[in-house]
Amino acid sequence: xxxxxxxxxxxxRYGSVRALRGVDLTVEEGQLVGLLGPNGAGKSTLVKIAAxxxxxxxxxxxxxxxxxxxxxxxxxxxxxxxLFRFPGWYTADEVxxxxxxxxxxxxxxAERARLLELVALSEARDRRVDGMSKGMAQRLGIxxxxxxxxxxxLLDEPxxxxxxxxxxxxRLLLEELRGxxxxxxxxxxxxxxxxxxxxxxxxxxxxxxxxxGSPQQLAQPRGVELETDExxxxxxxxxxxxxxxxxxxxxxxxxxxxxxxVLTSTLEETYLEAVGGETS
Amino acid sequence: MSSVAxxxxxxxxxxxxRKMFAVVLVxxxxxxxxxxxxxxxxxxxxxxxxxxxxxxxxxxxxxxxxLTGLAxxxxxxxxxxxxxxxxxxxxxxxxxxxxxxxxxVRPVGRATLLLARFAGAAGVCSLYVLAVYFASMLITGLxxxxxxxxxxxxxxxxALGVIxxxxxSLLGSVVLTSTANGIAxxxxxxxxxxxxxxxxxGHALNSHAVKSASTVTSYALPFEGLYQDALRLITxxxxxxxxxxxxxxxxxxxxxxxxxxxVWAVVYLVLALAAAIGAFSRRNL
Ligand SMILES: Nc1ncnc2c1ncn2[C@@H]1O[C@H](COP(=O)(O)OP(=O)(O)OP(=O)(O)O)[C@@H](O)[C@H]1O
Ligand SMILES: [Mg+2]
Numbered sequence: 001x002x003x004x005x006x007x008x009x010x011x012x013r014y015g016s017v018r019a020l021r022g023v024d025l026t027v028e029e030g031q032l033v034g035l036l037g038p039n040g041a042g043k044s045t046l047v048k049i050a051a052x053x054x055x056x057x058x059x060x061x062x063x064x065x066x067x068x069x070x071x072x073x074x075x076x077x078x079x080x081x082x083l084f085r086f087p088g089w090y091t092a093d094e095v096x097x098x099x100x101x102x103x104x105x106x107x108x109x110a111e112r113a114r115l116l117e118l119v120a121l122s123e124a125r126d127r128r129v130d131g132m133s134k135g136m137a138q139r140l141g142i143x144x145x146x147x148x149x150x151x152x153x154l155l156d157e158p159x160x161x162x163x164x165x166x167x168x169x170x171r172l173l174l175e176e177l178r179g180x181x182x183x184x185x186x187x188x189x190x191x192x193x194x195x196x197x198x199x200x201x202x203x204x205x206x207x208x209x210x211x212x213g214s215p216q217q218l219a220q221p222r223g224v225e226l227e228t229d230e231x232x233x234x235x236x237x238x239x240x241x242x243x244x245x246x247x248x249x250x251x252x253x254x255x256x257x258x259x260x261x262v263l264t265s266t267l268e269e270t271y272l273e274a275v276g277g278e279t280s
Numbered sequence: 281m282s283s284v285a286x287x288x289x290x291x292x293x294x295x296x297x298r299k300m301f302a303v304v305l306v307x308x309x310x311x312x313x314x315x316x317x318x319x320x321x322x323x324x325x326x327x328x329x330x331x332x333x334x335x336x337x338x339x340x341x342x343x344x345x346x347l348t349g350l351a352x353x354x355x356x357x358x359x360x361x362x363x364x365x366x367x368x369x370x371x372x373x374x375x376x377x378x379x380x381x382x383x384x385v386r387p388v389g390r391a392t393l394l395l396a397r398f399a400g401a402a403g404v405c406s407l408y409v410l411a412v413y414f415a416s417m418l419i420t421g422l423x424x425x426x427x428x429x430x431x432x433x434x435x436x437x438x439a440l441g442v443i444x445x446x447x448x449s450l451l452g453s454v455v456l457t458s459t460a461n462g463i464a465x466x467x468x469x470x471x472x473x474x475x476x477x478x479x480x481x482g483h484a485l486n487s488h489a490v491k492s493a494s495t496v497t498s499y500a501l502p503f504e505g506l507y508q509d510a511l512r513l514i515t516x517x518x519x520x521x522x523x524x525x526x527x528x529x530x531x532x533x534x535x536x537x538x539x540x541x542x543v544w545a546v547v548y549l550v551l552a553l554a555a556a557i558g559a560f561s562r563r564n565l
Contacts (some may be wrong), residue, residue: 102386
């Protein structure tokens with residue numbers, strides 16, 4: 001079975017702006033991949049290319065084996081845009097019905113009720129979109145992306161307008177989706193969210209992937225810092241358990257030890273290091 | 281098929297929600313009322329009207345054709361207003377507001393999406409134009425007892441003219457923002473007006489150069505050519521009147537008529553739609 005999303009050497013230029021400079025990224029079947037990066041890093045551009053909204057300048061993007069933007073590719077995905085709106089005069093139920101018709105879903109009223117339930121909007125079924133709060137509209141957007149049981153979900157900052165309870169709802173929803181084998185590409189600025197749910201994380205900076213791996217790999221201990229009469233030096237690839245041995249060795253070889261620090265890093269530290277404190 | 285119907289329906293619902301739709305309806309009622317008033321007074325005082333010396337027809341025919349020509353201009357104008365407001369933001373405007381992206385990522389496809397929006401707007405506009413056309417014809421017919429030489433043809437030509445404006449406005453919406461597109465389409469409409477005036481002036485001065493400038497413009501903007509042809513049709517049975525009627529109204533005075541312009545108008549429509557689909561399929565959203 002082909003990967004849900006396979007991006008190879010993807011480039012995108014907007015005039016003189018190079019939004020993507022050769023990105024490789026894979027979302028395997030049933031995998032939840034998080035895309036991190038400062039404002040303007042190219043996260044939305046990548047997702048829009050996968051969704052067929054934007055044309056790549058070079059490289060290749062495939063959804064379930066089909067060229068991104070082609071009909072089979074679009075039929076395999078659900079998309080929630082970073083900035084979107086539904087017509088204000090549609091009710092929540094009507095929005096989902098419209099998308100069922102467009103996606104060719106035969107789920108009917110049962111699917112709509114289930115999706116509204118999933119995003120905690122059952123009560124707002126007949127509420128019109130222009131009477132919804134930002135967070136409600138965003139949850140409706142997530143339900144819309146799930147219409148027709150897509151293989152791949154592209155979610156561009158799906159929780160940016162949500163309150164803490166709403167975020168938790170979405171996190172549980174994502175975990176449930178993974179349980180059902182749905183593949184997800186998730187753009188977010190919320191490191192904790194990514195750390196909690198994602199199997200794989202890629203950090204994008206200036207249109208390039210600067211770090212990638214599982215959250216555990218990225219947040220791994222990175223060694224021990226020893227301060228001796230020779231100065232400060234870092235021993236890489238060791239953990240807290242190695243500290244007594246390192247100190248002993250240093251003392252045995254005649255060094256005076258003034259300090260020892262175990263270097264751990266959270267995803268946040270890895271992120272900050274990878275992007276060099278950069279925003280836009 | 282169901283997804284095409286879903287998009288046409290989406291367009292209809294959007295159309296009737298627009299405040300502009302209500303404005304156009306109010307303007308239409310106002311226009312029809314004023315038109316009835318004009319008919320009422322003209323035909324009540326028919327004996328005080330003398331047609332120009334070079335127009336050899338009876339006064340009733342003269343007045344009826346004159347009023348119908350004016351009504352046709354108003355119908356075209358109102359139809360264009362409706363067409364522009366239904367379509368000016370279908371791509372650019374809706375993309376900017378984030379309304380379009382959720383639809384475009386669905387399997388329907390951009391070409392189908394655009395054609396469905398076209399079909400919806402063209403349907404609404406032609407129904408509207410035909411309704412106003414027949415309503416004003418009824419007003420003149422019932423108050424003045426005068427009916428045009430060709431009853432259906434002119435209405436169909438006006439509707440086709442407005443459908444062309446729908447296609448141009450969709451094309452504009454792909455490459456321009458809503459505001460810029462609205463301005464551009466009304467400027468084209470204004471250019472059509474100038475073409476008609478040029479024709480009248482060319483006719484009066486008997487200047488070949490001015491007449492051909494008018495003809496070229498009428499082909500470049502076929503809604504104007506169709507309007508001229510429609511004007512001819514209402515008086516096709518009445519020799520001697522045609523030349524006069526063509527000098528009526530701001531759009532009159534042309535030399536463009538017959539099947540050449542009708543066929544060209546359809547070809548033009550197809551080309552405009554093809555251009556719109558081509559540009560839309562390449563556009564980043
Ligand atoms: N339509 C466009 N025209 C020109 N430049 C664009 C366009 N869209 C994006 N860009 C540029 O491409 C780069 C990447 O933008 P993108 O929206 O992908 O970033 P992002 O990582 O999603 O940022 P954010 O976190 O703010 O959402 C930016 O420099 C942006 O200015
Ligand atoms: Mg973004």
